[in-house]
Amino acid sequence: MKQTLLIIATFMAFTAFAQSVKMPQPSPTQTIKQNFGLGTIELSYSRPSLKDRVAFKEYSELAPTDVVWRTGANGATTITFSDDVTINNVLVKAGKYGLLSIPTKKNFVFIITHDTTVNQPPMYNGDHDVVRYNAPISKGEKVEQFTMQFVNITYETLELQLNWGSTQVSLPISTNIKDRVKADVEKSENGDKPAYAAIATYYYEIAKNYPSALEYITKAVYAGKPSFSAYLLKAKIEKELGDKASAKASANKCIELARTANNDDAVRAAKAIIGKL
Secondary structure: OHHHHHHHHHHHHHHHOOOOOOOOOOOOEEEEEEEEOOEEEEEEEEOOEOOOOOOOOOOOOOOOOOOOEOOOOOOOOEEEEOOOEEEOOEEEOOEEEEEEEEEOOOEEEEEEEOOOOOOOHHHOOHHHEEEEEEEEOEEEEEEEEEEEEEEOOOOOEEEEEEEEEEEEEEEEEEOOOHHHHHHHHHHHHOOOOOOHHHHHHHHHHHOOOHHHHHHHHHHHHHHOOOOHHHHHHHHHHHHHOOOHHHHHHHHHHHHHHHHHOOOHHHHHHHHHHHHOO
16 A cells, blocks of 8 residues: 555656646648738638548548538638628628638539638538638649648739649639729829829729820829839830830830849849830
8 A cells, every 4th residue: 555655656746847748730820811902811721731641532531522621620720801802703791701611522612601610520500601612623733731822813813722632722712992992093183192103003003094004104204203113114004005115215214223223123124024025
């Protein structure tokens, strides 16, 4: 009996002085924040590795087909929109949502849900769905660690791309900024100090109204201190209008000012325009 008590006492003494051991996550969490439109999208998910296992197959221990998947590992995957977006023709209001999916043999079903806590199939409730999107499956180079990223980004569209194993799928997301930007542009046009360069950029990049873009970038060039960025935009607009001589002159002016400012990127961009004339 005394020996037993001694063993217990010794164990308790070692336990009392034991230090906790902090280990890295086998499926590390990643948070990505992407500027988009006039706002941002933030994605938080965990990244499991294949480790000689197979995903997106029947009875897979990682992500079996025809079963709701948390689209990652560990906790629930979440996606937060700071501004309204549209997915599969459905308006998704600004806010935080859960991102789930159902891998199948024919396609990949993305699910945006109001529930931000689903990390196991039994927790899923379809009544909380906001929108679903059936994404076609593409084959790509093999990716060991589960990866999601934002690709093909424009002013109003982007894709959330998923890669794992040789599977690649994408979720298209869009937003409407044209009406709001147009309202700001019109307000600036009618103001005491119009933002000529910004207005020109709007007409060139978004509205694709090149004559108006040229009108405002010309005002920007002569309204204040000459800048290489204004001449670079002027060259781009003139190129689109087919005025090669003016485009070359503006590009050369850009190169002159950019070299003075030690901006090699602008020099290269201007030379690229000249090379395409």
